[in-house]
Amino acid sequence: MNRLKVLFHVNEPERWKIVLVNARNFINDVGQGRADVEIVANGAGVTAYAGDAAIIEEMKVLHSQGVVFAACRNALKMHALEESSLPGFVLAVSAGITEIAQKQSEGYSYIKP
Amino acid sequence: MNRLKVLFHVNEPERWKIVLVNARNFINDVGQGRADVEIVANGAGVTAYAGDAAIIEEMKVLHSQGVVFAACRNALKMHALEESSLPGFVLAVSAGITEIAQKQSEGYSYIKP
Amino acid sequence: MNRLKVLFHVNEPERWKIVLVNARNFINDVGQGRADVEIVANGAGVTAYAGDAAIIEEMKVLHSQGVVFAACRNALKMHALEESSLPGFVLAVSAGITEIAQKQSEGYSYIKP
Numbered sequence: 001m002n003r004l005k006v007l008f009h010v011n012e013p014e015r016w017k018i019v020l021v022n023a024r025n026f027i028n029d030v031g032q033g034r035a036d037v038e039i040v041a042n043g044a045g046v047t048a049y050a051g052d053a054a055i056i057e058e059m060k061v062l063h064s065q066g067v068v069f070a071a072c073r074n075a076l077k078m079h080a081l082e083e084s085s086l087p088g089f090v091l092a093v094s095a096g097i098t099e100i101a102q103k104q105s106e107g108y109s110y111i112k113p
Numbered sequence: 114m115n116r117l118k119v120l121f122h123v124n125e126p127e128r129w130k131i132v133l134v135n136a137r138n139f140i141n142d143v144g145q146g147r148a149d150v151e152i153v154a155n156g157a158g159v160t161a162y163a164g165d166a167a168i169i170e171e172m173k174v175l176h177s178q179g180v181v182f183a184a185c186r187n188a189l190k191m192h193a194l195e196e197s198s199l200p201g202f203v204l205a206v207s208a209g210i211t212e213i214a215q216k217q218s219e220g221y222s223y224i225k226p
Numbered sequence: 227m228n229r230l231k232v233l234f235h236v237n238e239p240e241r242w243k244i245v246l247v248n249a250r251n252f253i254n255d256v257g258q259g260r261a262d263v264e265i266v267a268n269g270a271g272v273t274a275y276a277g278d279a280a281i282i283e284e285m286k287v288l289h290s291q292g293v294v295f296a297a298c299r300n301a302l303k304m305h306a307l308e309e310s311s312l313p314g315f316v317l318a319v320s321a322g323i324t325e326i327a328q329k330q331s332e333g334y335s336y337i338k339p
Contacts, residue, residue, distance in 0.1 A: 004327045011131070011226060018237070018269060022323050025300045029321035043131060043226070074138045095142035097135050097224060101117045104222035109330035111323060112225045112338045113237060113269070124244070124339060156244060156339070187251045208255035210248050210337060214230045217335035225338045 005036040007108040009100055011043035013051065018113045020058050023067060032065050038103060042072035042096025047079055049086045056087055063089040072096030118149040118221040122213055124156035126164065131226045133171050136180060145178050151216060155185035155209030160192055162199045169200055176202040185209030231262040233334040235326055237269035239277065244339045246284050249293060258291050264329060268298035268322025273305055275312045282313055289315040298322030 006026060008019050023037055041048065048055055049071055059069055070091045076083060083092045093099040104110055119139060121132050136150055154161065161168055162184055172182055183204045189196060196205045206212040217223055232252060234245050249263055267274065274281055275297055285295055296317045302309060309318045319325040330336055 002331060004324070004331060006323065006327045009224070022268070025298075025321050026323040026327070029324045035327075042135070072138075095138050097119065097139040098117070098142045100224055101119045101139070101148075101222040105115060105117060105220070107331070109327040110223055110336050111235070111326055122337070155248070185251075208251050210232065210252040211230070211255045213337055214232045214252070214261075214335040218228060218230060218333070223336055 003035060004030060005103075005106070005108040006038075007100060007103045007110055008037070008039045009110065009112045010039060010041045010045035010048075013044055013048050015045070015113055016048045016055055020055070020062065022111070022113050023062055027062075027065060027067075036108070037062075037066065038068040038070060038108065040070045040072070040093070040096050040099050040103075042075045044075075044079065046071045046075040046081060049090050050081050059087070060089065070096070070099055072099070116148060117143060118216075118219070119151075120213060120216045120221040120223055121150070121152045122223065122225045123152060123154045123158035123161075126157055126161050128158070128226055129161045129168055133168070133175065135224070135226050136175055140175075140178060140180075149221070150175075150179065151181040151183060151221065153183045153185070153206070153209050153212050153216075155188045157188075157192065159184045159188040159194060162203050163194050172200070173202065183209070183212055185212070229261060230256060231329075231332070231334040232264070233326060233329045233336055234263070234265045235336065235338045236265060236267045236271040236274075239270055239274050241271070241339055242274045242281055246281070246288065248337070248339050249288055253288075253291060253293075262334070263288075263292065264294040264296060264334065266296045266298070266319070266322050266325050266329075268301045270301075270305070272297045272301040272307060275316050276307050285313070286315065296322070296325055298325070
């Protein structure tokens with residue numbers, strides 16, 4: 001099996017719990033460090049980066065296992081969130097859709113939980 | 114960066130607003146004419162083509178920028194919509210799922226807002 | 227047109243009806259035996275495999291036409307469903323996300339109805 005690359009798309013805050021469970025189960029299944037995982041939030045999905053501390057704690061654990069967390073700048077602006085106020089592990093991208101399309105063109109599988 | 118190709122899938126009428134915002138932000142980010150964008154509606158998603166004039170106006174603007182708008186014929190039939198009654202820019206396809214699969218096989222990235 | 231390969235992702239029980247309609251319309255459009263179709267259920271989506279008999283009957287018909295039905299073992303455990311209690315046509319996979327990623331890496335198009 002080739003190294004798998006997976007991109008999760010989150011555009012609703014209430015979907016984060018399931019996305020984090022999916023990412024954790026996936027990493028447990030293939031083995032830590034054996035796949036590339038990125039989670040891209042746009043729309044209202046970005047608000048979780050400034051939300052519930054328990055969720056952010058789970059993100060941190062996954063980040064420490066190599067998971068990339070991205071946030072769409074258009075969505076941050078729309079929700080009046082300053083990049084500087086986000087957790088340090090969050091990567092701001094100019095447009096979430098561009099990031100998602102770019103990653104798929106690089107061989108990432110797309111998953112929308 | 115290679116030319117990006119993006120396909121948006123809409124199967125619920127209430128998702129159109131976010132799809133149109135996503136498509137506009139994407140085009141603004143990469144530059145008009147610099148990417149291929151198609152929006153495929155099936156299920157109840159097709160009803161927007163015979164719905165709110167403000168939404169159709171936004172579709173027209175995107176269409177003038179090269180965005181392709183497709184409608185699944187099975188869905189049109191199920192919602193008693195005549196192809197001839199749809200805006201001229203709408204492309205009817207025999208089955209939305211076939212269109213989505215075909216485009217992905219041609220290198221389009223799939224996005225479900 | 228190359229042989230199309232399509233993977234449907236279901237993580238909510240109420241989405242099964244639309245998934246089955248989509249799969250049926252797709253097969254009718256391209257012709258039976260002319261495409262590879264797999265439906266992967268994870269999260270609460272797996273409960274349908276132990277649910278409504280009419281839905282399971284529809285799955286059986288599609289299975290007889292070559293459609294593969296997969297269930298995530300993590301999700302089965304979380305919903306206290308024994309593999310041995312599922313219909314015989316259901317294929318249990320170690321993790322739904324791994325299956326989805328693997329299939330996409332093999333050229334399957336992803337669709338989330």
